[in-house]
Each structure stands twice: as C-alpha cells, then as structure tokens.
Amino acid sequence: MGLTSKSSGFSLLKEKFNLKLSYDNQPIIALAGNPNTGKSTLFNYLTGLNQHTGNWPGKTVSNAQGYFTYNNVKYLLVDLPGTYSLLANSAEEEIARDFVCFGEPSITIVIADSTCLERNLNLTLQIMELTSNTILCLNLIDEAIRKGIHIDYDVLEHDLGIPVIPTVARSGKGVDKLLLTIDNMITKNITTKPYKITYDEIIEQKVSNIEAKLKKHIGNKYNTRWLALRIIDGDKHIVDSIGNIILNKTIM
Ligand SMILES: Nc1nc2c(ncn2[C@@H]2O[C@H](COP(=O)(O)OP(=O)(O)OP(=O)(O)O)[C@@H](O)[C@H]2O)c(=O)[nH]1
C-alpha cells in the first residue's frame, strides 16, 4: 500500500486514511500505544458520541475517528490500532506507523500502561524517533499505585524531553492536564526536545548520506532521518511510499 500518485494535501489525507476532517488544516491528534493500554477509553472519554467508526482503507482493522473541542479549537482524534512496535510486521503496525509518518498528525499521544512501563517505553522511543510532537500519557496510574509502583514523572519528562502526563482514562483523572498540554503544544507554548537515539558511526554516516539525497527529492515535509533508517533496514513498503511521494511531487 503506497501513497497514490494523483492526490495531494487535504485530499491525500482523506483518501489514504479516509480522514473525516471537518475543516482544512484541522489539528489531528493520534492516539498510539501498546494493546490494552486505554486508548479507546480515552478516545471515548474525549469524543463521547461524536465519532465515526469503520475500517482503515483496504484493511480489516477497525478505525475510529472523533472530535473534541478545547479552548475553541475542534480537534480530530484518531484511535490507532494497538501495537508493540512500528516495525510493520502486521497490518496494525503498518497502519500506526504510516499514520504517524505520513498522516501528519499535529500531535501523537502515546498511551502507556504505567504498570509495565519498560515495555511501553519501547514504542514511545520509536514514536519519538518519528515525530517530535509526542506526549506520553501514563495511563492506568490507579493500577500502578495499587501495585505499589512509584514513577518519578519529572525525571521521566526530563529524560525523554516530552510532556509526561499521568492519567486514569476510566475516570478522566488527569485529562484536564492532557488537554492543556495539547493546547500548549498546538499554540507552541511548549516545545519538545525528544531524546534521540544515536547509532554507530557507520550507520550515522549512511543516514546522513541518504538523508541528503531524500531532502533533495522530498524536502523537509517528512522525517527524512527516520525514512533513511528504514531504507537501511531494507523496508520495501517505505521505499515504495517514498517513490510515490516523489512521483506525486513530479506530477504536481
Ligand atoms: N483501572 C483502569 N482501567 C483502565 C484505565 N483505562 C482503561 N482501562 C481499562 O483497560 C481495558 C482496556 O482499555 P481499552 O481502552 O479498550 O484499551 P485499548 O488501548 O483501546 O486496547 P486495544 O484497542 O485493544 O489496543 C478496559 O477494560 C478499560 O476499562 C485506567 O486508567 N484505569
């Protein structure tokens, strides 16, 4: 599944991801995370009945999109399938990864299960590598407290370089702070400085070479460092998508 060559911008998003944008340039918030971390609970809490459900185009994976308004801004919220990684070993991983990479969400919220943070942080780091507009939502904090797990939010926030918000999605605890953080990120009152993984010198060298070539063809719209890493991985799906972006640009 690559990007189609005829579409661009607003229509491309609508076509590829079947997004129900209510106005042009509407801020899109993606909810990502491991399976069973409370993504849909938070999605339902924020959107209420104001939602559409269906399938992702061409997939049998269900898709939920909904709206919520905060500080006079109407956001489109997209509930991504639960995944342990973005390596695209399954349809769910492919959707989550394509959406975060090419769907251009304004913000990606990673919903983590606070009772097994180590496993959840793996996906968080992968998402942070793909987009700097990331918020980590430490959900199920009530369960963590019940199990005697203590998390130092400030240290985590400092080390990751992104906002870290504890929540209980089932009751809505912490959601006010999450909304305020979204608003502050959209209005650029908060800027993030996500922790970046540095690879061995030989890989970093190849990444810069590939990145320079990519930038020449596709500019700065997409995360060329991440795309270069996937090319080194030999990821055919990503190579096809890049080919289609280049073709699309040539046609425009
Ligand atoms: N105790 C507690 N339970 C929660 C919380 N958030 C969600 N749950 C429960 O956790 C379970 C999973 O929640 P979902 O919202 O379906 O999780 P999900 O991430 O959408 O799961 P997938 O779509 O399968 O990836 C449900 O039983 C929720 O009621 C929370 O903060 N605290």
Ligand SMILES: [Mg+2]
């Ligand atoms: Mg769900």
